[in-house]
Structure formats: C-alpha cells, structure tokens
Amino acid sequence: MSDNTGNNHNPPEEKQCRICLDGPEAERELGKLIRPCLCKGSISYVHVQCLQKWRTISTSKSAFFSCPQCHYKYRFARTRMVGLASNPVLVGGLSGFFFTLIVMLASYVTTYFMAAFEEPTTSSYFSSVFFVSPLEVAQDLVVAALRILKEGSIDGLLDDTITPTATSGSGRRPGRPLRPPSNPGFVRRFIKRFLLGLPLVGAGSLVHMLLSVGYLVPVQWLARYRGNRNRRDNSRDLAALIVVALLVMGTLRALLKVYQLTQMVTHRLLLRAEDAIVEVA
Ligand SMILES: [Zn+2]
Ligand SMILES: [Zn+2]
Known part of the structure; x- marks a missing residue:
C-alpha cells in the first residue's frame, strides 16, 4: 500500500x-x-x-x-484473554455460578418471607381487574409454586425434619440406603435451597417479561386459583401444569439473561485487560 x-x-x-x-x-x-x-x-x-x-x-x-x-x-500481549472472553465453557461456567448464586439468594428471600408467601395476596377481585401489582403477581406465582412443590413428590425435600422413612418414594427399593453416610444431607440441603429459590427467580423473570406485554392479570388469576389451599381437582392440576410451565419459562429466560450479562461483562473485563498491543518486529 x-x-x-x-x-x-x-x-x-x-x-x-x-x-x-x-x-x-x-x-x-x-x-x-x-x-x-x-x-x-x-x-x-x-x-x-x-x-x-x-x-x-x-x-x-x-x-x-x-x-x-x-x-x-494487531498482536496482543495476552491473546489468550480474547480467547477466554469468547470461550463458551468459561462463560457458561461463570453464568452457571452466578445463576446458582442468584437462586440461592432467592431461596433465602423466599424463606425469609415465607410467612407472607403462606397467605395468598389479599387485594380484592375488582382491584385486581383494574390494577395489578407486579409484586403481587410474583408473590402469587411463588405461593402457587411452593404449594405445588409441597404437594408434589419432592415433598420430603422441603421438609426440614426429614427422616429416612418419611420419604417412602414410589420406586424406592426397601434395602437401599437413602443417603450416603458421609456428608449427610448436604446435597439434599443444596437441592432444597435450589428448589426453594427457583420459583422466585422464575416468577421475577416472568413478571418482568409480562410487564411489557400486559398479560399479568390472567397469570395472576391462574396463580391464585392454583395457590388457594385445601382444594384439589383435575382443573387445578392443569393450572399447576401451566404455572410450572410458566415458571420454567421464566427461569430459562433468567438463565439466558444471566448468560448474556456474563458474556458481556467478561468480554469487557478481559478486553480491558487486553490493551497491550505488541509492536511488529
Ligand atoms: Zn496498517
Ligand atoms: Zn498520537
């Protein structure tokens, strides 16, 4: 040239x-x-x-x-950094870590407000027609999810005072030990925490998504319908399915958001560390 x-x-x-x-x-x-x-x-x-x-x-x-x-x-002094920033394994691993952290935090929030979650929200039918608070919808969803978890087969996981005989699962063989003798209950406690946190993360993400579309009211009706205690029939189980599907969707969306955010942040951080351009010989 x-x-x-x-x-x-x-x-x-x-x-x-x-x-x-x-x-x-x-x-x-x-x-x-x-x-x-x-x-x-x-x-x-x-x-x-x-x-x-x-x-x-x-x-x-x-x-x-x-x-x-x-x-x-341009040749960079640390070209490995650029590789790392776009490495899906690294970004995926970091996102997984952050997501787990968020779910854990959410589970403690859920436990902390457990008393509030026990009762469905109290606003009247008419007020919910004209004004629906995103917080209430999220709360209703979490209530419904916790109830579904309690009624479901993983009931035992949510029970703190669990004994090995309490979870006589459907397909468990009689002679099999329930948990490994070493490190008792850690994995179980972790799974329990994770399951407790997921509804809040899913509900938060879902409500955030629905806010822009304006589908909060039907979701809240559904969640309240399913979340009301002491009644079970087939239509409620269908409602449970929909609530779970919605929450799974919300959770997946949250996971995707965490991944995108992690990708962006690692990219920026690593590229900033990467500003040493090497002179051509
Ligand atoms: Zn040039
Ligand atoms: Zn100059």
Missing part, C-alpha cells in the same frame, strides 16, 4: 503518529510510538494511546482488532 498522507516535508526516518501527527515528544503524554501493523512510511507509527482511543471509538467493528489500511491483525 502506498503512502497516502503526502507528508513530503518530513524526513522519512522521523517518527510521527499517524493519528495525532505529533512525534516522539508526545510520548510522555500519549504513550510510546509503536508500529502495530505492516503499514509503511509516514503512517507506520502511532502512539499507543492514540491507537487505543481510535480503536474503541471507531464505528467499524473490525478496526478494534485489525488495521483498516493493511488489514493486519
């Missing part, structure tokens, strides 16, 4: 930044003059900070990684 800046009055050996046009005298302020790519002549040099700034504000995405003139891909 030819020298297209036309700086004929400058001696070719004098270094000059191709962006700010200053020379080595500005190195204290703008960083070292380097040759980051294969461009020749008066456009071969650039201040480290001029290049960084230009890379980040450029509208072209490829300008972040390569020279728009010679298309040379």
Whole structure:
C-alpha cells in the first residue's frame, strides 16, 4: 500500500503518529510510538494511546482488532484473554455460578418471607381487574409454586425434619440406603435451597417479561386459583401444569439473561485487560 498522507516535508526516518501527527515528544503524554501493523512510511507509527482511543471509538467493528489500511491483525500481549472472553465453557461456567448464586439468594428471600408467601395476596377481585401489582403477581406465582412443590413428590425435600422413612418414594427399593453416610444431607440441603429459590427467580423473570406485554392479570388469576389451599381437582392440576410451565419459562429466560450479562461483562473485563498491543518486529 502506498503512502497516502503526502507528508513530503518530513524526513522519512522521523517518527510521527499517524493519528495525532505529533512525534516522539508526545510520548510522555500519549504513550510510546509503536508500529502495530505492516503499514509503511509516514503512517507506520502511532502512539499507543492514540491507537487505543481510535480503536474503541471507531464505528467499524473490525478496526478494534485489525488495521483498516493493511488489514493486519494487531498482536496482543495476552491473546489468550480474547480467547477466554469468547470461550463458551468459561462463560457458561461463570453464568452457571452466578445463576446458582442468584437462586440461592432467592431461596433465602423466599424463606425469609415465607410467612407472607403462606397467605395468598389479599387485594380484592375488582382491584385486581383494574390494577395489578407486579409484586403481587410474583408473590402469587411463588405461593402457587411452593404449594405445588409441597404437594408434589419432592415433598420430603422441603421438609426440614426429614427422616429416612418419611420419604417412602414410589420406586424406592426397601434395602437401599437413602443417603450416603458421609456428608449427610448436604446435597439434599443444596437441592432444597435450589428448589426453594427457583420459583422466585422464575416468577421475577416472568413478571418482568409480562410487564411489557400486559398479560399479568390472567397469570395472576391462574396463580391464585392454583395457590388457594385445601382444594384439589383435575382443573387445578392443569393450572399447576401451566404455572410450572410458566415458571420454567421464566427461569430459562433468567438463565439466558444471566448468560448474556456474563458474556458481556467478561468480554469487557478481559478486553480491558487486553490493551497491550505488541509492536511488529
Ligand atoms: Zn498520537
Ligand atoms: Zn496498517
């Protein structure tokens, strides 16, 4: 590629930044003059900070990684970082960790407000027709979910004072030990916590999603219908199915959001750590 800046009055050996046009005298302020790519002549040099700034504000995405003139891909001091930032295993693992953390927090919130969750929300039928509070819908959903969990086969998991005979599950063989002798109950406690937290996460995510669409009222009716205690019939089990399906949807959405957020944050963090462009030999 030819020298297209036309700086004929400058001696070719004098270094000059191709962006700010200053020379080595500005190195204290703008960083070292380097040759980051294969461009020749008066456009071969650039201040480290001029290049960084230009890379980040450029509208072209490829300008972040390569020279728009010679298309040379900048070499970074820690190229492994860029690989890590887009590594699905790392991002997935981190997201899983964060998601578990969120569910655990949610489970403690649920336990803390358990008394409130025990009672369905008290607003009247008419007020819920005209105004529905997202918080109440979430609460109704959690109430319904907790009730479904209690009535379901995982009942024993939610019971703190559990004894091995209390969970005579349907397909359990009589001679089999219920839990491993070592580290008793840790996995069980973890699963219990996780199950307790999931409804809140799912409900929160679902309500957040429905807020923009305006389907909160039917969902609340459904949740209240299912959440009301002491009555079970087939239609309620269908309602339970729908509530569970909605919550699973909300939970999956939350998981996706966590993944996207983790991806964005790791990408930004790792790329920030990654600003040492290496000079071309
Ligand atoms: Zn410069
Ligand atoms: Zn170049």
